[in-house]
Amino acid sequence: MVKRSKKPKLKLSERMTLTSPLQAYFRKIGNIPITTRQEETELGKRIQHGEEEALNRLVEGNLKFVVNIAQQYQGCGLDLLDLINEGNLGLIEAAKRFDPSKGVKFISYAVWWIRQAIMQALAEQGSIIRIPMRQADLIIKLGRVYKDLMQEKVADSPSVEDLAKRLNVSVKKVEALLGLSWGPLSLDTPISENEGTTFVDTIRVKTHPSPEQWAIKGSLIEELKELLSGLDPREETILRLRYGINGGNPMTLAQIGKKLNLSRERVRQLEKRAKERLKKRAVTRSLEDYLN
Incomplete structure (x- = not known):
């Protein structure tokens, strides 16, 4: 059996220096409840009337999402804590601009602002994307x-x-x-x-055109995921692969057929049947347009 070489252990003082800021932050936000859909709607209305307390609550209730997004940009030139801080600035900007009357979830709207803030910081400060x-x-x-x-x-x-x-x-x-x-x-x-x-x-x-378009698309995808759960498992799988609903790249009929051991024509038939079933269950015109 080949023995793996052991990594040198860090001294306690070194471990504390490396991990304490992040650990302390994670502990802090871990105790903050995430805002519900109803709560964020009420907070959004209060923010529009200038209530700072509502702004703080909406921001604090979504700090965990910023961490998830910031982690995607590790290795681009900024430390994770710096990425989180920049993302939080985007979150604050989103909270100030959020309009609950649009009918989309706050985080779906905020993702655009969070990513833009992080990317701007990387462009200005990061060692990798520093270009004219x-x-x-x-x-x-x-x-x-x-x-x-x-x-x-x-x-x-x-x-x-x-x-x-x-x-x-x-x-x-x-x-x-x-x-x-x-x-x-x-x-x-x-x-x-x-x-x-x-x-x-x-x-x-x-290249995303606007936070509103990002939010609408995200909201539609969430609705679509809920509808997919009512399909036959194979039909659900085909639609998820076909349109990249799980976050991957959309696949062609041939690629899906190869993956599921089906002919291209059979995949097309199942896709068509699944879409027809979804359209019958869709409750909004916008979702029907999305399926088309």
Whole structure:
């Protein structure tokens, strides 16, 4: 049996230095109850009338969600505690702007602001995404083009030549953009060894058109998940895979067929039947439009 080499133990003082701030923060927010849907609606109305106490309660009741989002950006140039602090600033901004009359959950609305705050901090302070602002637009466009080409291609990832042609710039320019603060790097390379987040995922965060659209989409997906629970397990699986409802990339009929050992045509039939069942159960026009 091969023995694993033991990592050197940290002294107590070193462990305290490394973990105490985060542990203390986690303990603090762990005792704060999460706001309910009814409570956040009432708080939102009070915030619109300038009640600071309501603002504090809505923010504190959603601090745990910020931690979950901040963890996705570890390894990008800022410590987790710094990422959380920046995300909290976005949460506060969301709470100030929240309009409960729109009919969406607060956290669905706030996610956009939290991510934007974190990404802005990474752009300004992080050691990885420190690039000239005049290059930012091109890099964002590069991410969009990459996503488009990934949708069109079946086998391989887009080449540098493909990206250059679609952007109408030189290959050298694309290579330079990929190398900004990253070294030679592919757009689908993970940001760190321990996480699945990629460079293009980071870019995608910047391309969301508005917090309102983000919130509406998130709210619809939540409604759709509830409806899916009433389907046949196989139909539910097909729709989740087809539309990336679990957070993954949407799969083609052929990919789903291979995964479930079904023909492409059979998958199409099951998908159609499942969507028809969902439409019968959908209670809002917006959800029906989403299914279409």
